[in-house]
Amino acid sequence: MTEPDVAVRAVRGRADYDACVSLQREVWGLSDLEITSAIQLIATVHAGGLLLVAETAREGLVGFSYGFAAWSDGAAHLHSDMLAVLPAWRERGVGLRLKWAQREAALARGLALVTWTFDPMRAKNARLNLRHLGAVARELLPDLYGHTSSALHHGLPTDRLLARWELASPRVKRLAAGKAGAPSSSRSLRINDVRLHGGLLVSSEPRVEFDAPRLLLEIPADWDALCLEDAGLAREWQGIVRRAFAAAFARGYAAVDLAAAPDAPGACYVLERVTRRPSRRAGRGRTTTRSRTPRRASRAGRRDTTRAGRGRR
Numbered sequence: 001m002t003e004p005d006v007a008v009r010a011v012r013g014r015a016d017y018d019a020c021v022s023l024q025r026e027v028w029g030l031s032d033l034e035i036t037s038a039i040q041l042i043a044t045v046h047a048g049g050l051l052l053v054a055e056t057a058r059e060g061l062v063g064f065s066y067g068f069a070a071w072s073d074g075a076a077h078l079h080s081d082m083l084a085v086l087p088a089w090r091e092r093g094v095g096l097r098l099k100w101a102q103r104e105a106a107l108a109r110g111l112a113l114v115t116w117t118f119d120p121m122r123a124k125n126a127r128l129n130l131r132h133l134g135a136v137a138r139e140l141l142p143d144l145y146g147h148t149s150s151a152l153h154h155g156l157p158t159d160r161l162l163a164r165w166e167l168a169s170p171r172v173k174r175l176a177a178g179k180a181g182a183p184s185s186s187r188s189l190r191i192n193d194v195r196l197h198g199g200l201l202v203s204s205e206p207r208v209e210f211d212a213p214r215l216l217l218e219i220p221a222d223w224d225a226l227c228l229e230d231a232g233l234a235r236e237w238q239g240i241v242r243r244a245f246a247a248a249f250a251r252g253y254a255a256v257d258l259a260a261a262p263d264a265p266g267a268c269y270v271l272e273r274v275t276r277r278p279s280r281r282a283g284r285g286r287t288t289t290r291s292r293t294p295r296r297a298s299r300a301g302r303r304d305t306t307r308a309g310r311g312r313r
């Protein structure tokens, strides 16, 4: 189902670029110095980038996707730097339409890969990227942007998963054709234990020794709510998730889906063993984690976490 009043099209001129600057302010609440300027957008689009906008007749631009030309492993690809939809226009399929249009445009240019980064703590974004679009992640970039002015980042380290969207893979083609991906039937091992304590979700330290074909890593369903409620707990969660991904990626797993947590209010990353060798950089998060974020004793058992039932999917 799509939003019929919204048209997705390529950027046209300076007014569109200026509108994308305003959208950045509204969506991320960034300071002016951290906003990608109209001039920078124009230059990178000229040099092979792609800026698509979502437009309504009455309200003008309500969203955009922006990617720039990138290069890795000897091939050109698109790195999608921003996807934004105004709050009032969310949950209507606009973000997904912008991404599928981005895929079409990239394929038309002969590109087979789009990458982007996303906050591993944001369940909604993870579901969009992994479940609805069919991207996979097998690398975590610890504190990629450092401290930013974005209200969405809550003053926390900016850990990011790197999403790889193989545009012509069978799974992505199936999803592009509107067919849901078949859920894996492999047995799963939970690598963290999560429970409610005082209305908030707390997690144990993750297991780091495992060999199951499929892993589940639980995260809170509503990250913003947890950050606002208990900043210290949010920071603990971030460290736990960072260590869990570092261990899994170093063992050759990839994050392929985000599912509802069985019998719990959180959401679960599904990690599967991939046949290719783990990325050379896959263990980076682990090393950096140890040097930057000392392990803290789990609070599971001593206190409670995210509000019961909030945001459960």
Ligand SMILES: CC(C)(COP(=O)(O)OP(=O)(O)OC[C@H]1O[C@@H](n2cnc3c(N)ncnc32)[C@H](O)[C@@H]1OP(=O)(O)O)[C@@H](O)C(=O)NCCC(=O)NCCS
Binding pocket: 001, 002, 003, 027, 081, 082, 083, 084, 085, 086, 089, 090, 091, 092, 093, 094, 095, 096, 097, 117, 118, 124, 125, 127, 128, 132
């Ligand atoms: C991430 C973001 C771009 C998603 O945009 P969006 O337009 O809300 O995304 P969509 O509507 O396409 O998809 C979101 C959900 O709506 C559902 N949906 C899609 N079409 C729908 C429709 N017609 N009616 C109702 N729901 C619909 C999707 O299935 C998805 O559901 P799920 O989260 O329960 O799995 C938006 O939330 C945003 O701007 N966030 C802040 C910035 C950000 O985090 N950007 C990404 C990192 S750069």
